[in-house]
Amino acid sequence: MSEATTxxxxTLMVLEAAxxxxxxxxxxxxxxxxxxxVHRILTTLVERDFIQVxxxxxHVPGPKILSLAGIAYDRVDISTIVQPYIDDLVRRVQCTVHVGVRSGDEIIYLVRTDSDKPYRMPSRVGAAIPMHTSAIGKAILARLDDDAIESFVNRAGLPRRTARSLTTIEDLRAELADIRNDGYGxxxxxxxxxxxxxxxxxRDHTGHSNYGLSISSLALEHTEGQLAAMSGDLRKTAADITHALGGDR
Known part of the structure; x- marks a missing residue:
């Protein structure tokens, strides 16, 4: 340990370790x-209710740290946290990027950032879309087990949005298996x-995957293979956002 450590x-090192x-x-x-x-610092942390014995x-988190954690979480603005990472991803891929959150059985767009392309995606912040028809939704569904997938389908159904929508649980399960293997959908x-x-x-600080991000384009401009070539940039940004939300990369 450096003598320059203040x-x-x-104190912060001991608190984090505890x-x-x-x-x-x-x-x-x-x-x-x-x-x-360490004993002296822990004693102070216990006296101030940051740690309990x-x-x-x-040693377990005390009421003070739990209270502060709750206050901090209530003040979290996901859009503000993720925007710098999204801006960087848009610059790298030159496509529209969305961030969405699971709300019940739908995905709600929280962030939409466009590139300099002359066209705009028909999406909007606050819009709700079915999980089974969106890349973000399917990526989140792929983190669930088979029972949870079946419950989702029984509850929400698989309504057709376009001629290409998945409308059977067998097709959905097959695609989710590919997503688990590739890491993206x-x-x-x-x-x-x-x-x-x-x-x-x-993932967020709870370890759960309730958020997701996507790169969007026109089918006339990007093939599936060209989108897949962007997966490395997408993966890096997902890891950065996961870290920013308190999850493990």
Whole structure:
């Protein structure tokens, strides 16, 4: 540990370690600080209700940290957090990029950022689209198990939006298997004729995939193979947004 490490930095290191390690010895090992220093910092954190010591000596989050976490989460503006990453992705792929969130059995667009192309996608922020006809929705569905997929289909149905929409659970299951293998899914003119997308799910701090992002284009401009070639850029942005939302890359 550098001698230049400040007292504030040491406190933050111990607090962070105490969020992921229960035992005093584990916390000491994680922060590489003297036991006496760690004990002194933990004592202060316990006194200030940031940490509690449970039965058996385990260190767990205290009421102060839980309260602050709730306040921080309520103040989170997803659109503001993701916008810089979306702007960068738009510059790299020169296509429209969407960010959506699952709301019940639909995807709601939270962000839409266009490229400099002369045309605009027929989408809008706040619009709701079926999960099974969108690249974002299918990427999120691919994270669910078979029972959850069956419940989704029984509950929401598979209504046809275009001639290319998936309308049977067998076709949906087959496509979700491909998405699990590839990490991304497609909208092959399944929601709007002439519009194609490649999408990927995004995890948040809970580890769940309730968000996703997609690159959208015209079928006349980009083939499925050309969209697939953008998957590396899409994957990087998804990982960056996952990290920004508190999830593991």
């Amino acid at each position: 007292a504030s930095e040491k 969020m992921t390690h229960e035992r005093f010895s584990e916390i000491v090992t994680a922060v590489h600080l003297p036991k006496a220093t 449970a039965d058996g000596g385990a 497609f909208d092959r003119e399944e929601n709007v004729p002439g519009v194609v997308c490649i999408g990927m799910a995004v």
